[in-house]
Amino acid sequence: MTVYSFWIFDRHCNCVFDREWTIPSEARSGTLNSRQNDDTAKLLYGMLFSLQSITNKIADPAMGANNVQCITMGNFRVHAFKTASGLWFLLLTDFKQQNYSQVLQHLYSEVYVKYVVHNWLSPVDFAFTSDETQGQGFRKIHNRRFVAAVESVLQPMLV
Amino acid sequence: MSIEAILIVNKSGGLIYHRDFNNKTSATHLNGNDYLILASTVHSVFAIASQVTPKALKLSPPKIDFTIPYHPYVGVPNPNSSNTSNRRTVSSQKLGSFKGPDFFNGPFTSWNKSGIRQLITDHFTMYIYQSLTGLKFVALGSSVAVLGKNAAVSNEVADNFLRKVYCVYSEYVMKDPFYSLEMPIKSKTFDQSVKSLVDNLL
Amino acid sequence: MSQASVPGVANDGTGAVSQQRQYELEQEAMPKLNRTVFQMVLNEIIPMAYAVEVSKTVQKDETGEVAMGSLSLESTVPGDDNTAARRMRSSVMAVYNLAKLAEEDEDKYNSVLKRIESLGTSIGSKISDMLIFAKNPSISFKNMDLLSVMKFICRDVWKHVFGKQIDNLKTNHRGTFYLIDLDYAPIQDFTVEPSVLEEQLSEEDLQIYELKLVEPFLQFPVGIIKGVLHSLGHPLDKVVCLATYADKPKEKSKVGGFPKGINFHVQITNN
Numbered sequence: 152m153t154v155y156s157f158w159i160f161d162r163h164c165n166c167v168f169d170r171e172w173t174i175p176s177e178a179r180s181g182t183l184n185s186r187q188n189d190d191t192a193k194l195l196y197g198m199l200f201s202l203q204s205i206t207n208k209i210a211d212p213a214m215g216a217n218n219v220q221c222i223t224m225g226n227f228r229v230h231a232f233k234t235a236s237g238l239w240f241l242l243l244t245d246f247k248q249q250n251y252s253q254v255l256q257h258l259y260s261e262v263y264v265k266y267v268v269h270n271w272l273s274p275v276d277f278a279f280t281s282d283e284t285q286g287q288g289f290r291k292i293h294n295r296r297f298v299a300a301v302e303s304v305l306q307p308m309l310v
Numbered sequence: 311m312s313i314e315a316i317l318i319v320n321k322s323g324g325l326i327y328h329r330d331f332n333n334k335t336s337a338t339h340l341n342g343n344d345y346l347i348l349a350s351t352v353h354s355v356f357a358i359a360s361q362v363t364p365k366a367l368k369l370s371p372p373k374i375d376f377t378i379p380y381h382p383y384v385g386v387p388n389p390n391s392s393n394t395s396n397r398r399t400v401s402s403q404k405l406g407s408f409k410g411p412d413f414f415n416g417p418f419t420s421w422n423k424s425g426i427r428q429l430i431t432d433h434f435t436m437y438i439y440q441s442l443t444g445l446k447f448v449a450l451g452s453s454v455a456v457l458g459k460n461a462a463v464s465n466e467v468a469d470n471f472l473r474k475v476y477c478v479y480s481e482y483v484m485k486d487p488f489y490s491l492e493m494p495i496k497s498k499t500f501d502q503s504v505k506s507l508v509d510n511l512l
Numbered sequence: 513m514s515q516a517s518v519p520g521v522a523n524d525g526t527g528a529v530s531q532q533r534q535y536e537l538e539q540e541a542m543p544k545l546n547r548t549v550f551q552m553v554l555n556e557i558i559p560m561a562y563a564v565e566v567s568k569t570v571q572k573d574e575t576g577e578v579a580m581g582s583l584s585l586e587s588t589v590p591g592d593d594n595t596a597a598r599r600m601r602s603s604v605m606a607v608y609n610l611a612k613l614a615e616e617d618e619d620k621y622n623s624v625l626k627r628i629e630s631l632g633t634s635i636g637s638k639i640s641d642m643l644i645f646a647k648n649p650s651i652s653f654k655n656m657d658l659l660s661v662m663k664f665i666c667r668d669v670w671k672h673v674f675g676k677q678i679d680n681l682k683t684n685h686r687g688t689f690y691l692i693d694l695d696y697a698p699i700q701d702f703t704v705e706p707s708v709l710e711e712q713l714s715e716e717d718l719q720i721y722e723l724k725l726v727e728p729f730l731q732f733p734v735g736i737i738k739g740v741l742h743s744l745g746h747p748l749d750k751v752v753c754l755a756t757y758a759d760k761p762k763e764k765s766k767v768g769g770f771p772k773g774i775n776f777h778v779q780i781t782n783n
Contacts, residue, residue: 217431225420226424292705295703
């Protein structure tokens, strides 16, 4: 069950955190928060956003919220988790394991809430100016305990 | 797995066929315009998908097996079942010019190597099958493919099913001399056979 | 797709939760919710004290200028025009601006710290009345001796306000006490966020800066200690209490918590 990358997008369509592993079994490889206004981040979010808007249109309003959970591509799979506050947690993996929703939920409730929401030294909303609230944001979550916690959760899944 | 709708999207992203298969109330019914938007969105997302490939895959492409196992009698009544009324209709049913009760009898390779194949949401699942000529067959299923062993199997079943729709398409649409390529499909026989495929799936 | 039977959840597909189960869930969740909210309110005291200082300065200022160097609620980012978002952010930026204030204007910084401490004091003075009979109805401080008062603070007060007891109490039996809390609860998840800073700092500088940022948060428990002592007969001017960082011994430190523990040095001068 190889994990290729992990992304967090906020409600302003900005990428707030990204971690990619370029060499699959090498835990220390890859990049952290290197996608500034990179194409890949915007494309990934755009794809997710369009699919989510289709889903909203097709869905029966009586059945409650209908969020994209998993997108299967030819080579890899995208697992998505949307929080009530509009945050998207994405995990790009291979085909070996089917269900990553537990992992994503754990990352949200035990890592993000603990080290970003309960942390009085870190903002929750990373967009400071009106430009940044419209998709031009560039601030990322860099605080070391959050990063270390993400690594410790996802490292066992790299192989 | 019950199919709610089938759409066919042509090479340039236009919707050439769309059919609803349930009797939902008009509250949830999407109008024609919405389906056009849906088709073009699916097409463009499909195109983006190859660019979103993670770096690890670009550096060392894995050997993925693209063959899809064969599921017998998907969308076609099973002559071996004990249902006697079934047996009578099978022999009288002609699947166009294809011989035999089922169209195929073996596994096949998927031509959809870099686009979206399956979209799972909270309340429905969407399957996309791409032909070698760039035509996309989209099926909306109402049940959620439970993320477990179920998802892969339902994907295979959907691929088998959509391949049969492709066969029916090549039979009744491609062989129609009055049909112009990439235009909306208006063929009664095509409609009928798609309907029977969907009915037999349940 | 068979649904696992969860007690109390209707099995007809709608997943409606029975009333009994709802009550149980509420009972389980309420204490956690209460403690989380309480901790957040405690931590919000620091940005609020800073904001009060800013508005005091604004009132005195006759030219009508709002920003005075770093003493401002505004974030230092230009092009910022959304008031509601700004207000949301000011609570985080207040902590960073407060650290800047320490270097620029010592008096104002000290007055913010005093304000935080006084909030702690007012709570502390009421706590002793609340708690005296909470655990042991026949509790009595024999001759009001200091040691049992300090033990009361370490056990009952800390447990009530912060959910855990003080880890270590040292004394020289002559009016000096050291209360050591290795995992002071409200600051456990704090880490400095480098993307908010204007300049890049090295790893060690970041750690030092982090400790500086968290210092004002320690004034609150200092105030609590002084308040409790005050209510039990030791007036505020006779008690000196300082909070410093203490290193955590390897065996006791919880993995992943705030890197330092807190050492409260209490000195009581007798009449």
